[in-house]
Amino acid sequence: MDPSSFTTIAEVLKATGPYGLVAVLGWAFWRVNEKKDRDMKDLHAAVVKMAEAQTAAIVKVESALVALKEAIREMRAG
DSSP states (O other): OOHHHHHHHHHHHHHHTHHHHHHHHHHHHHHHHHHHHHHHHHHHHHHHHHHHHHHHHHHHHHHHHHHHHHHHHHHHHO
16 A cells, blocks of 8 residues: 555544544454455365265275175175
């Protein structure tokens, strides 16, 4: 930010008094929460993707174990 931006902000705060400060702080708080919410959504999407991959891997391992069990059973019987 250039110095004239700070001057403009200072003039607005001077003209609006404490209400302007409350508005600026509210806007800053909203921006921080917006970024945090966006980061949380990204994290949630990554967790869901990992959970889907883990579930798929567990299903494959269980299928392989059932196939191995059947193969052992056939070898013993045959």
